[in-house]
Amino acid sequence: MTMRIGARQPWDAQLATELIGAHLGGEGILLPILHDLQSTFGYIPEPTVPMIADALNLSRAEVHGVVTFYHDFRHEPAGRHVLKLCRAEACQSCGGDELAARAESLLGIKLGDTTANGSVTVEAVYCLGLCATAPSAMFDGRLVGRLDPAKLDGLLAEAER
Amino acid sequence: MSALRIYVPGDAAAVACGADDVALAFAAAARKRNVAIEMIRNGSRGMLWLEPMAEVATRRGRIAYGPVTPTDVDGVLEAMIADGGPHPLCIGVPDEHPFMQKQTRLTFARCGVVDPRSLDDYRAHGGYAGLARALEKTGEIVDVVTRSGLRGRGGAGFPTGIKWKTVAEAKADRKYIVCNADEGDSGTFADRMIMEGDPFVLIEGMTIAGIAVGATKGYIYVRSEYPHAIAVLNDALHMARRGGVLGGSVMGSSFAFDIEVRVGAGAYVCGEETALLDSLEGKRGVVRAKPPLPAHKGLFGRPTVINNVLSLAAVPLIMDKGAEFYRDFGIGRSRGTMPIQLAGNIKHGGLFEVAFGITLGELVDDIGGGTLSGRPVKAVQVGGPLGAYFPRALFDTPFDYEAFAARGGLIGHGGIVVFDDGVDMARQARFAMAFCAVESCGKCTPCRIGSTRGVETVDRIIAGIERAKNLDVLTDLCNTMKFGSLCALGGFTPYPVMSALTHFPEDFGAPTRLEAAE
Incomplete structure (x- = not known):
């Protein structure tokens, strides 16, 4: 599977905006967005929380609540x-x-x-x-x-x- | 001369045992010998102790060899070239193996046989005959499924036809078909095997459901721990659209139906149907109170059929062969077949599909061959982390929804995990509570707090602190969780805890029955 850890990208706000934007218009897109962010950056960078909240018309608390509910989502990068x-x-x-x-x-x-x-x-x-x-x-x-x-x-x- | 057709499973369990390396070794060995081969990465037939199990197509049918390691490949290839000749690892025609002969493969008939990434192969093995029949008499689909006696294979055992009827009769601008592929129970892997080995049967089943109830969109919610299944499903969906069996006009009919795969994120509770729906909506996977039922207000508040993979995968055959054909298998109110998964410390672990009614003892001892460690079987957990532990004394229990319920257990999703005499049942009871504490969605108090108090109480019992009093507390706590929780996570965690306590009191510091009698 293509989950090579070496493929991680450094934080890039522009890239994050593009990743989020690619899902807009679909239904129930928060988890797919979070999966994309994590597979790109290796974790869910904190600055993405208000970005997602803005794009999906949610509160930051709601996005934070989802990120922290699921075991898969990392709050900091994992080891190599x-x-x-x-x-x-x-x-x-x-x-x-x-x-x-x-x-x-x-x-x-x-x-x-x-x-x-x-x-x-x-x-x-x-x-x-x-x-x-x-x-x-x-x-x-x-x-x-x-x-x-x-x-x-x-x-x-x-x-x- | 045509190319030698070799099968090496791409099933995750086979891959975990080295199937990818074996496939590479076959390719290299064939190049070295200048032999043309056609390699098919099939699913697993389910004899998992023989994986990686490689097969070759011969004039006598397929001949299997296993378990194959890369160092065996040279010799095995030579035997394969000799039209499936002898080799120490040769197990002959797989369908003639005793493990396969004792089965009734309805849902898993194609799994391990076909190329999961070929729509043509699926059709050549009877695929899409069910959907073709369904399209001839769309008004009768719900009735056929109801009469087949099919019950939800996810664990709850609710009649599938009744669920579909409710959604079919509901009025709404949109309806959904949701497949619950969040197979989180330890000891279960049947959903994974079907998704990896015969994905079109699930796609076909969901399409029939969509036509039956008037839904045009389906979601398959797959757990993130199943990357292979996700990849195969996405490929199969693409092929199904291209092949005209999915999309704007299903098989040239006026019906539209499409499916999207959504990936979970490591929350066990999302296997609970209402938590799954919330997760699909992009929320925390929190359990909903019922009513309203998902059939009335499900995904995005719309009428929704939510079924397990195996329930949906049983439908194409039921439509093709008829309700009576399916219903004639099984006993009592458990009709048809159940894909049972033999797991844990077991000699012959794997997928065993059989009509309801076979006893637990037959499954563990005769089919499974006892423990892998060779030590005596002490306990088996049936139905996942929320299922009861059964001692040998209850091995005469027939595999049937009602028979297991009558003995304080459940068949759940059909997983059986075998433990030898090294297991400490107090530790297993503690784990059940600890797992519930970690995975609780937090909505209801009995589950959220009861599970944590449960861990503490089991710890006190193990430590011998006020044992009698704490046993009362634990029993009372389990009672509260069982009857006060919103869903099966809190409601069923008492099953493993109380069954461990009831059947194995000696592990909780009680005098053994023998000592007590003296």
Whole structure:
């Protein structure tokens, strides 16, 4: 999938205006706008909130409320790599909790945090739909099934390269 | 000589197990041998322990090999060139595999067989016969769906035909068909497999729904965790428009219908239909009070059919083969087939579509082969994070909406997650409450606050602090959540909690039944 983190653009108000404008006229367009902004900038930059509010005739509070409701939307850029570890029941049944603890201990951070050198953000995800080949992970948009300590260590090493 | 036709699934589960690398290896190996191949990225047949499962088209039909790693590819290709010859990984004709032979594949008949990105292949395998029939007698569609006995496969089990009838009879300037593809339950992946393996069946089902109720616009709300499904759906929608089965004139008729894919943003509660509608409208995914029902005031206040992927995907076959054909499968008030998903710590995990009535024990032990770890099965959770944990003692429960309800559980979206004897059920009960606390939309108090108090109470029980009193508190709290919550998130979280407590009290610090008897 095209979710390469390297493709992130630096903040650009003009580009943001264009991304928002491309959706105007459609119905229920706030989530599509937020997805576009995040895939472009890597997060939802704060200045976009009043811009969206203006364009959609909403209050800033309403836009802020939506941005903060959904787990996907970031308020700051993630690390250079993003490792999502599934913490849901099917993965728990196959040792997912232990793998999450291993990642936390090897990186010295908690799920949801980014390493100090900015190399990797590790976060929990609740189900990738790969429940018969558990435990599962997603590394920069790449799916990994049948995760084990060796595969996890490989991903963490890849994140440091 | 025509090119050798090789199938390597593009299904996300197969890809997670290395299918993309296997596909590349086949291409490289074929180049090296100067053999012309045609590579098709099909969906998965659902035997997920065999993924990546590569197939070759031969004079005897398709022959499968799996699980294939890139290092196996040279040898497997050689066997494939020998018209599907022997190889240690050869599993023969996939349809003749015992796991497939025990199934009744109605909704999943094409999944893993066809090229999901080919409208012609879909038509060649019976696709769009249902829509053609529907267009001949548009006034009878709702009646056929009602008589088929189809019930909502998302979990609630509400009769699909009645929902459609309500929308058909509603008067409005616009109506909508919304497909709930926010398949967030752990242990479920049937929606994902259909969207990735046979997307046109969903598109066809939604189109039939649109014609039946007088809607011209449909939305598929897919969770963001499913990027492969989103990509396949968007490609398929494009092909459907180009092929004239979607758009201004559906199959040359006077009916217009189009579909758009919308992507969720990681909120579990958006799988609840009214929260999903709010999310589609661009709002926080907050649950609505009912009434009004979505069938009366749904998306943007308009009459809306909102159905799960599997409900809509069952419709084309029902229209093609007739209500009676579908209704003749199943037991009691659970008619037709259910695509069951065997997941978690299970030897033979995958997609198992079967008529209602098969027992939980048959599914876990006979079909699934027990645990992957080889240890004894301790508990299975049926129906996702809001489903009950069943002990072995209840393995005679038949897979049926009412039978599961009678035993304090639910079949939900048909996911079964198996746990071996290493599982700590108090920890699972705590997780259920913690998950509810994180995912609660916050609208109703029993769910928003009850879940947090629930975590604290389970913690006290585990720590042995005033155990008896806290068990009473937990039971009372679950009762409040069950009957006082607005939707199934708060309302059903008590299922995993109370079932864990009822069936596995020893994990909550109680003396085991054996010790108590002594």
